[in-house]
Amino acid sequence: MPHVNQEYNVPYTAGTALPTSSPMVRQTNLSLVLRHLRDHACQSRADIAEVTGLHRATVSNLVSQLVDRRLVQEVDTEHVGAIGRPRRPLALHGAHIGALGLEINVDHISVHGSDLGGRVLVERRVGFDSVAGGPDRALRVLGRTALEAVEAMERAEAVPAGLGVAVPGLVDVARGVVTFAPNLGWRDLPLAERLSASLGPWSVPVSVDNDANLAAVAEHTSGVAAGTPHLVYLTGDVGVGGGIFVDGKLLRGADGFSGEVGHLPVDPGGARCGCGRHGCWETKVGLAALVRTAMPDRAYQPADPQVSDPEGYATEIAGGLAAGDRRMMDAVARVGRWLGLGGSILANLFNPRVIVVGGYFATLAEWLLPHAQAELERLVVAGSANQCRFVASDLGFGAASRGAASMVVNRLIDHPTMIMDPPPRLSVI
Template identity: 45%
Template sequence: MRPVSSGAVDFIDVRETNLAVVLRFIRREAPCSRAEVAAGTGLNKATISNIVAELITRGIVVEVGASEERRIGRPAVMLTLDGRRFTALGLEVNVDYLSAVMVDLAERDVLTWHEPVQAAELGAEGCVVRLADLARRAMGEMARQHREVLGITIAVPGLIGTSDGEVAEAPNLGWHEFPLVDRFREQLDDSSVALSLDNDANLGAVGEYRRGALAHTQNLVYLTGEVGVGGGVIINGALMRGSSGYGGEVGHITLMQDGPLCGCGRRGCFEALVGIGSIIQQAAPDLAGSTAQPLTDLAAKVAEVARRAEAGDPRTTAALVRVGEWLGRGSAILLNLFNPQALILGGYFVTLAPWIMPPARRTLAAHTIAPNLGGCQVALSTLGFTAAARGGASSIIDAIDTARLPLPRSGSAAHR
């Protein structure tokens, strides 16, 4: 995706930027009239008329009839986003699954797939093959519907640099300095589609911000609840990345000196205390297997932990109380640092919420400096295991809205 120029721009750049400005306004206010778009964007009516006509020709905006509002003169024709032609695809690879979410230009769901896979066993190259196959199947489905995929964003639980398309480190997958975007493009064998890569927690936060139960909360923190524990942080409506793109690695905050070994090689990390691997090891050690081997069948094992807790097994319930207390301690650090309006817990935290959330809330309250959690609402994700993939699809739409990815033109490949 091309960055927006920070220097002088030519006429085409101005035109594309204005198109994006108008599109962004229509997304936010639809259905709306041309006059409302002009008033809301500050562009003159002639410019708006030309831009809207172009957006309609490109299949991005559609007229939806006259306004029902009583007014003098001819009723205004209302505009909204046209979701019939173009889509965006988000993919996620995690320790035990692949996910795909396709949305249209209005971010309405078009396709949602979730497939169990043992990613660590497949290795990086094997995962790319499976991921590219998933993408081709999704794009094939779009082609059958006469739709075009404008871009793909891939979510990975690991350290992702800002622009090189490389996974610097993904300890729970066993990946190191892996050029994922290059390998994926080779497997996909399609040079036309825009590709990008980001951390799963970052994209999970984007998914929550754009489409979650607390959507459009301007300041929120999203915590993944996987083998790895990552944090995505939204500040004033924008994702916090850090200077090199490595921000949000909250799972590797040290909470216990000489504590349990973490996948990163250090001890006592937040992730090592509350990640799903640690939960299974503490609550149901008979399900954990050898510590030298990656955990498999996580969903089934977490379901069994929940079953034992529901049955009142003392070892299981005591372990989940301890996990909840560490979850509260680690989360309090985030509330003290960022003072978010919302803390959203995802992944397997949702499944185990009846047992981990009461101690987590108590400990969180005890360790947060601000009264009443600083006004923070603690909530469980409603997006399930699609949050990161959904955020990936939304990031493509956001790139179009902000002119970092060019708007599709009329006569696109999907309609030739």
């Protein structure tokens, strides 16, 4: 059980700075209760007090505030034993508070909107050539897509209290600036500021982050390896990015640019990458590389009118593999070996328990991952002592937008006083 500061009744660990004002203490305690209910559904007041170290009277007062504001609700009463007072379990609620996540990539925009309790309110993916027309056109479409999602969420009686955007590139998270997104052709784009300006009267915090980081958050929160403290996530899209969890925390690095695993130099004499260098891992395992060898008559084009996004290509290749197409099987085996080589580098560096693969990697996992796993085991330094394994994500191509919404929820839970009163409604025209 954590130590408790008796003056403020706030759990803390040695060396942790304590809140020094009543509003800060209230926010810290409210956040503690909400976070516990997010991670442990249906807990009683006594359960919360026991785990958090807060006094029962404090918990009761906090829960009353949260219930009054519909952020927490009581569920069916439980009886412990034949006699004694019944427990009244609590669950995260917040059906009127929404979180909106968007992903913009080379050839699509994905949308995921949920309420505070995790109920999905809107989820869709649309083909869109984000490169043609440059960032100005892309931002106009992104803003319009966001407002359409707000309208859909309002119909479900939830108003988003924040917007997160996932981008395939280097992001200065603190400023909301896309520093470099090679596959989009963006440099030093103040995405958060410009998107906020395009949203008109809908004034909410807008955050921007790397797509792989946000997809990793989604995987760590609700994916096939949820809760695994040491985890690497790999996107399987036009580009290849990585999100890395170490000791249960997202690894960002000194400047927030960690996880650019697609640009590991694995073949100095190889093909030119979108970043301008040659032989990056992305040129070996990205979807474009697979299509060039598996479907040489179909040069990969993001705006292909017949297959509007990577999911279409992956589905087409999966069909060929299921039918025993030899060219496709050879191409997937080659990509799988390169995937295992890069995975062994990550395993040697970070010693993760799992490498979760998303996007087209997950669609083709049945054929791809056996080759990748064999190569990883052959090349990893720890040999048989290494327990890392490849696993396929079950979140589909929308993991990054889901993760963007999850980050909004995390921020609201960390700062619950932002949502203690219902936000104003917005009518989208």
